[in-house]
Amino acid sequence: MKKVTILSFILFMAYGYSQKKKNGNIYLEHPALEMVDQMQQAWMAGDDAKVANFLSDDFKSYYGSNVNKDRKGQDKEAFLKQVKSLPEMLSYVSLKPTEGAYPDAIEYKESGTWVQTWDHMKAIHNKTGVKLDMPFHRLYKLDDDGKINTLINYYENRMFWEIGESQTDRKNGTIYNHHDNINSVRRMMGAFENSDFETAYSFLDEDCRFISLELPEGETMDLQQIKKRNEGIWQAYEFNSIDVIGYPDYLEYDLGDAKVVQSWWKFRLTRKSDGKKLTLPAMYIHDFNDEGKIVSSSAYLSTKILDSK
Structure with a gap:
């Protein structure tokens, strides 16, 4: 009985390990990481011309927590307008990696190169005074020419909701x-x-x-x-x-x-x-x-x- 148990355990372990399948490589250092960092800093500075150099013509940006099945995303033109308006909307802007975190570059076998970041953003909204002090998680997909063609944002939307609500007077x-x-x-x-x-x-x-x-x-x-x-x-x-x-x-x-x-x-x-x-x-x-x-x-x-x- 003991031999049967040991043999079963060995077969189970072999079966478990046989299920692993490599799908690419993760990099701590990679040209894509440098490119995404430069793009993000230009974004925070409102430099739409510089940001445009990093984006493909078919670029789309998405809010990752949007449950709308018909969402179309934000195209390159709309995204660059948003970038350009950032200095008009926000002051004291900073974006740094979240403490203890660092970005990864992932080269998938099937779907190309992705960069994922974990950052913390701080800013003050100019009109309302709402303080942004919040984490952002972003996924960037690069095309074969090394341009960003997809951006997926994940963040807590409550502060932006407060900015929207503060645009008009409201009794409470x-x-x-x-x-x-x-x-x-x-x-x-x-x-x-x-x-x-x-x-x-x-x-x-x-x-x-x-x-x-x-x-x-x-x-x-x-x-x-x-x-x-x-x-x-x-x-x-x-x-x-x-x-x-x-x-x-x-x-x-x-x-x-x-x-x-x-x-x-x-x-x-x-x-x-x-x-x-x-x-x-x-x-x-x-x-x-x-x-x-x-x-x-x-x-x-x-x-x-x-x-x-």
């Missing part, structure tokens, strides 16, 4: 200067000023998350942590007054259906250890749920002021 909800959610924030601050913690915390959802400039990125605090932190602050400082600056805004967004109060405050405190008077400016962004409870609190302030000598 309604701003209120008087609203019950504003009232809730003011009542909460008034309760904190008077050390009425039971009332102050009643405006918060039990699963509320708290964000601060002083927390490490991505970290939040929960309600129990906030209660413990506040207990220490109130033991060390007397809250003389919490005053609103200007007026709060309540924003009801169309996108995401968010309900947000943003407000500006001055905390006037006395440090109990030495009687020093302190003023702490703060901005808050409070997100509300449909039941009128605060589910997220973002604080923009610096508690280093409290350590003033």
Whole structure:
């Protein structure tokens, strides 16, 4: 039985290896790599005349993730117009290989020479200010004369969608200067000023998350942590007054259906250890749920002021 098992394993391995069939060669150094790099840098510079020298007359460019079965691609003339307009559309353009990646030249037995690149592009769109900071994967097919006759692009289209959406004005909800959610924030601050913690915390959802400039990125605090932190602050400082600056805004967004109060405050405190008077400016962004409870609190302030000598 053991001999049969070993023989079966050997036959399986031989069968597995017999399925391999070489279809060409991959090159780390190749004239096509240099040519594609020169073409791409001319493209980023908006040099349509130089780019044209690298393209065949029957050149076509495609977006690789396009699911339209009737797609025709972009011909040479249209592509060169796009290249020429690039400096008018974008500033601070750079295109470099993605960190850790490098281009390949592949000479296929059946379908000729291809170059594949993995690059990272950065730019600022001139009209809208949208920042492009994104990877691109491109496939270039060369004809027998060494010209590029096919370009296939793969990239995340979201940033270009944002550029398109930003071409015209669009409303994204309604701003209120008087609203019950504003009232809730003011009542909460008034309760904190008077050390009425039971009332102050009643405006918060039990699963509320708290964000601060002083927390490490991505970290939040929960309600129990906030209660413990506040207990220490109130033991060390007397809250003389919490005053609103200007007026709060309540924003009801169309996108995401968010309900947000943003407000500006001055905390006037006395440090109990030495009687020093302190003023702490703060901005808050409070997100509300449909039941009128605060589910997220973002604080923009610096508690280093409290350590003033």
